[in-house]
Structures are given as C-alpha cells and as structure tokens.
Ligand SMILES: NC(=O)NCCC(=O)O
C-alpha cells in the first residue's frame with residue numbers, strides 16, 4: 001500500500017504554491033504559480049527516478065521503465081492547473097497519486113512488465129484559455145499545436161507565448177502514441193459519493209458538453225431620459241438567456257445541467273444602458289442529443305431576445321466534447337481493485353470533464369473518484385477527507401499493478 | 407450675441423483632452439484627463455479676467471464683478487467630468503457656454519449690476535464615485551466634505567486622495583451662500599427636442615431618482631456535477647432582478663424608467679456557478695411616490711429571488727434625490743429669452759440628473775436645453791448640431807442679462 005505520510009507531505013508542500021487567503025489555490029494555466037507547480041513536479045519526478053519529457057503543448061510525462069520496455073505503457077495522471085481561486089484537490093490528487101504509485105513500487109522493489117508513465121496535462125480547467133482539456137485533447141489528435149498556440153485569454157495573451165514564457169514549450173511532438181491504458185484518479189466534484197457515504201467512485205463514463213461564447217450588442221444611452229420603449233439594452237436580453245438556461249436545464253426530467261458562468265457588461269456604469277454583454281453558456285448531459293437540443297434551444301432564445309430588444313447577437317460553440325463511456329474491462333479492473341481493498345464504491349458517471357474523456361479515444365480508459373465533502377468544487381472550500389485520498393490512491397496502485405503486470 | 411467661432415474653437419480645443427478612438431471623451435471625475443480639462447478651464451477663466459476660487463470639493467468658480475459687487479451673484483455653469491468613454495457635449499456645453507456669456511459681455515463692455523460667476527461642479531456624472539452631482543450636492547448642504555472624501559471607486563481609490571493628487575482640493579469652504587439665481591445650459595440627452603424639431607428646451611424640472619447598490623451571494627461550485635436543484639446561483643437571482651426592473655418600469659403607464667447598468671460577477675468563469683454578483687439599479691420618475699414604490703417593489707423582488715435560489719442579498723440606496731420643479735419666474739425668464747430670439751422651444755422636464763437639482767434647493771434655478779441628435783447620450787455617439795449650441799448659449803446670455811441687470 002501507498003505511504004499516506006509521504007503523499008500528505010507532498011500534497012501540503014505542493015499547495016504552498018499559489019495559496020489564497022481563503023485556503024484555496026490560484027494557479028491558472030501558464031501563470032507564474034502554475035510554472036512553480038510544474039517545476040516542483042519535475043523535480044519530484046526526477047528524484048523518483050522518472051525520465052521526464054515535456055511535449056510541445058507543455059504536457060509533462062515521467063517514465064518508469066518496464067521489464068519489457070518495448071511494450072506499450074500504462075499511463076496515469078491528471079492536471080496541475082487550477083481554477084482562479086480554486087480548490088487544492090482538483091487535479092493535484094491524480095498527479096501526486098500517480099507519483100505515489102511509482103514511489104511505492106520503487107520502495108517495494110517491484111519491476112512491472114510494462115513501463116508506467118505519470119502525466120500532468122496542460123490547461124485542463126479551461127478557465128483561462130478555452131477549450132478545456134487542451135493538452136489531452138491535442139494528445140488525442142483533437143487539436144493541433146498551432147490551434148492551441150493561437151488561443152488567447154481575456155487580456156489577449158496567447159497560449160503559445162505564455163507557454164514559452166514559463167519555459168514549458170517542449171520539443172516532443174504532442175500526438176497519439178501506443179498506450180496500454182490510461183487511469184486517472186480525481187475528486188468527484190459532485191455530491192454522489194458523499195450522499196452514498198462511499199470512499200471510492202468507479203467511473204463508467206463522462207458527460208458530453210458544449211460551451212457557447214455569446215454576446216448581445218445594443219446601444220449605450222442615458223439611463224434617465226431614454227424612454228423604455230426606445231432602448232436597446234444588451235443586459236435585458238442577457239437576463240432572458242440566464243432565465244432560459246435555468247428553465248431548459250431544470251425542467252426536462254433529464255440529467256441536463258446548464259450554467260451561465262461569465263458575464264462582462266460594457267460600459268458597466270450605473271447610469272448607462274448596457275451597450276454590450278459578452279457571456280458564456282455551459283450545457284452537459286450523459287446524452288449527446290440532450291446537449292445538442294439544449295444548445296439549439298438556447299440559440300433560439302438568444303435570437304428571440306435579440307429580436308425583441310432590437311440588439312445584435314453572436315453565439316459560437318468554443319467547445320464540444322461528446323459523452324464518453326469508458327472501457328468495460330478497465331472499469332472492472334478498477335472495481336476489482338476496490339473490492340480487493342474492501343472499499344465500498346459507487347458506480348457513477350462524471351458531470352465534470354476530464355482528460356480521461358480525450359484519452360478514451362486513443363486507449364482503454366477508466367477513472368477512480370474520491371468524494372468531495374458537500375459535493376463542492378471549483379471553489380476554495382473544496383475538501384476531501386485524507387483517508388479517502390489514500391484509499392483512492394491504493395485503488396489506483398492496485399489497478400496499475402493489474403494492468404502493468406507485477 | 408455670442409461668438410459662434412470663439413465658442414467653437416474652445417469646444418474643439420477642450421475636447422482634444424482625453425479623446426477616445428471612437429470620437430468621444432474619457433475624462434471621468436478626478437482622472438488625469440479631468441485634471442487637464444480643469445487646468446485648461448482655469449487658464450481660460452483667468453484669461454477672461456475672472457477671479458478663480460477652488461473649494462474643498464474641487465468645484466471651480468470664476469467671478470466677474472458687478473457694478474454693485476455686494477449684491478448676490480448670478481451663477482451659471484455645469485460640469486467637466488465625463489462618463490467612461492462618454493460624449494463631448496455632456497456638461498462641457500454649459501461650462502464653456504457660461505464662459506462665452508462672460509466674454510461676450512467683456513467684448514461689448516457691458517457691466518452688470520450683479521456679479522456673475524461661472525462654475526464647473528465636481529463629479530457630476532457619478533460614474534466613478536457615487537453619488538453623482540457630488541460637488542453641487544455638497545454646495546447645497548446635502549453632503550459634507552468628509553463624506554465626499556471617503557467615497558471610493560471600484561478600485562478602492564478615495565475621492566479625497568484623488569482630489570489631492572490632481573491638485574484640486576481647494577481651501578474655500580463648500581457650503582451654501584447667497585445667490586441671486588442659478589442657470590444651467592445642458593444637452594437634453596433624451597429625444598424630446600429632436601422629436602419636436604426645436605432648438606431649445608425650457609426646463610421646468612428634473613426627475614427624482616434612486617440608485618441602489620445590490621448584491622447576491624450564493625455558493626461557487628462546479629458547473630458540471632452540481633445538480634440543478636442543489637445550486638445557489640447568484641446570477642440566476644440577478645436575472646430575475648434585471649427582468650423585474652424592466653417589467654416594473656415598462657408597464658405602469660407612467661413615466662418611470664429603470665435600468666440595471668452595472669453587473670460584476672465573481673468568479674466570472676465559464677465552468678463555475680456564480681458565487682457573487684454585485685449590481686446596480688437606477689429608477690427615475692417626475693413623481694417621487696412612483697420612484698419610492700419602484701424601489702420597494704424591486705427590493706421585494708430581490709428578497710424573493712434570494713429566497714428561491716437560497717442566496718444572501720444586500721440592497722442599499724447610495725443615492726436618492728427628490729424630483730425638483732424649478733422656480734416659476736426664472737423659468738419664464740428663460741422662455742422670454744428664447745422668445746426674444748424667435749427660437750422655437752419645448753417646455754419639458756429632464757430625465758437626467760443635473761447640478762441644477764441641488765442648486766434648486768438654495769436659490770431660484772432653471773435650465774436651458776439644446777437637442778441631442780437621436781436623443782443619444784452617455785456614449786461616444788452623442789452629438790448636437792452646432793447651431794443649436796449657439797442658440798442655447800444666446801438664450802443663456804439673454805437670461806443672464808435679464809437677471810444680472812444690464
Ligand atoms: N474536472 C474539471 O474540473 N474539469 C474542468 C473542465 C470542466 O469540466 O469544466
């Protein structure tokens with residue numbers, strides 16, 4: 001079994017980087033804090049004897065040789081970028097957990113048949129640069145490097161320039177290669193395990209989702225003398241969409257969720273009718289048709305609101321990933337690993353997107369979840385009981401051993 | 407009559423300060439551009455032989471002596487702060503118009519019985535520091551200097567510090583004093599004159615209004631795995647209020663207008679349920695009861711939305727000014743001045759707030775409006791035909807002469 005103390009020590013040291021006042025972390029993709037997190041990780045990879053490769057997307061791989069080093073490797077990992085003022089567990093648990101698996105094998109002097117690689121994927125969160133899961137998506141052949149390099153954040157910084165700036169634009173090509181399987185440990189970020197009182201989630205798949213970047217453009221005018229019927233208020237139109245997203249997602253009797261997360265009003269002044277509003281929409285379901293229909297419905301609502309208010313509108317999908325169902329055999333490997341530890345588990349699908357969604361396209365893939373207290377994530381209040389982290393890491397260890405061949 | 411050329415030259419030179427790409431001006435209260443505008447004005451006041459006084463609020467007065475200098479002065483003026491990326495006419499026309507009146511008297515060698523003062527009031531727009539009409543409000547005894555100094559902008563800068571920084575924290579006390587009357591020339595900022603095809607508006611009063619600073623605080627969480635019924639989404643609650651403000655203002659069959667102009671979402675990320683939204687509400691009517699009822703209604707809507715979404719709420723009035731009806735005799739002086747010029751005019755009330763609203767509490771007050779093309783204001787597209795500016799300034803000249811005694 002893994003060393004709870006070593007893992008804990010690493011976890012605490014890692015989360016000294018980019019700590020926020022309210023006890024979270026602020027290490028968005030390609031920020032200085034993200035660079036320091038990457039540097040620490042590379043140092044630990046090397047100390048554990050892993051051979052480190054950085055690819056052109058900034059994905060970091062640490063490789064432990066197998067008895068038969070020509071065989072395709074077992075890949076484990078997650079990401080170390082964070083939300084703006086996000087939680088300490090999201091992503092970190094999977095990367096440090098993968099490293100802990102390797103160190104446990106090192107300590108026990110176990111050589112595996114297949115090589116094992118631990119990976120930290122670039123820009124999983126998608127909060128600074130959209131789309132999310134960019135590094136794993138490029139690895140799976142969904143995006144190419146030039147597409148990624150040209151993405152910009154709200155301040156206009158290019159992904160490629162920022163990657164160069166922090167020193168993580170590597171030489172290795174980012175492209176599909178032969179993998180035996182991919183296993184990812186992650187916090188659930190939802191309430192199912194907490195509700196069930198189980199320490200482990202055996203993940204059978206991931207919701208599909210769509211991200212829309214939308215805008216209304218009306219006319220700025222004075223909030224006093226401009227009669228109500230002569231207004232072209234971009235925010236009133238946006239109000240319709242916020243309400244529509246809630247209605248579309250809340251009332252279908254299905255698993256659809258919908259969120260307007262980001263709203264930027266211009267000029268954003270107390271006595272000026274809003275001229276322009278840029279906003280985002282996020283819809284998710286395990287059923288791709290449900291996602292498509294929701295996007296179609298909200299597009300109609302946007303057009304309708306624009307028409308009524310006499311404003312222009314734009315709506316573009318900046319991200320669309322299909323629902324994924326994981327490899328049956330590998331899912332049973334994970335369930336078996338949990339059984340061997342007598343850990344009670346829930347079989348579930350993930351509402352959060354994961355790098356595993358893209359890896360699922362190129363090799364057998366599965367995930368291990370550990371519970372999030374109160375189901376809370378993407379906030380500094382995110383928390384997971386330490387015992388659950390350790391149990392999840394032991395499930396990962398057993399699953400890796402089963403696949404890599406002890 | 408006034409010199410169209412001199413006024414035009416000054417107007418163009420003044421609007422070289424803080425010009426924006428789209429042809430507006432960006433000179434918000436106490437900004438560097440506002441300082442340069444003030445410096446230019448003081449220079450021109452002095453060149454015109456006016457005695458300059460700056461008071462503790464940064465209000466700038468230029469005084470032309472009267473034959474009988476002990477008599478209470480006729481005060482004319484407006485403001486030179488602008489909206490963020492606002493128009494070139496708003497406020498400027500009234501201050502430069504006042505200066506032009508004085509220069510015309512100088513040229514004609516006319517000494518008036520009473521002194522004449524031209525004023526530029528501090529922070530009329532209220533867009534950087536709320537409340538608006540701060541300098542004139544303090545002059546009228548509504549606010550004291552310490553209240554003003556402690557106001558902060560969104561970035562946390564104090565009004566007092568910024569006033570000091572730009573060198574306009576003067577020594578003269580800002581308090582009511584004996585005035586014969588106050589006359590203000592301003593662009594209408596609404597559609598009434600443009601619709602009527604008239605060059606002049608004789609303003610009989612100003613709407614009362616209320617400004618609310620409000621906020622919802624819910625729980626940040628992940629946009630994917632968090633079920634719809636477990637959310638506490640501050641933006642969904644805000645959507646209700648945007649809709650409610652439109653409904654309350656649009657359907658009463660009265661003159662009420664309502665606007666949500668500023669919305670700040672936190673953390674404002676595509677895949678995070680909004681934790682906190684800070685927003686503003688602006689309600690106006692010529693009837694104070696209507697304003698009060700609207701504020702009461704929206705407060706109930708805020709409480710109701712908060713209750714439904716399970717979020718906390720705050721709502722504070724940061725500004726409340728009662729409806730003003732101007733001095734009947736002075737209004738007739740303005741109408742008579744327009745008649746003498748054979749200018750066609752509309753009698754109207756103003757939906758925009760003006761420094762005149764506060765002056766009306768301390769002395770007989772009235773206003774002259776000139777039309778805004780398409781009724782547009784608080785935007786770079788604001789425009790007034792030059793002939794109308796000249797006509798309005800001539801009306802001001804005649805009204806000043808009538809009151810100051812030629
Ligand atoms: N797991 C996770 O938080 N992924 C970020 C992308 C998303 O699902 O919104």
Ligand SMILES: NC(=O)NCCC(=O)O
Nearest residue numbers: 224271530531538758759
């Ligand atoms: N006239 C004018 O634009 N005043 C600013 C204050 C307001 O009415 O909102």
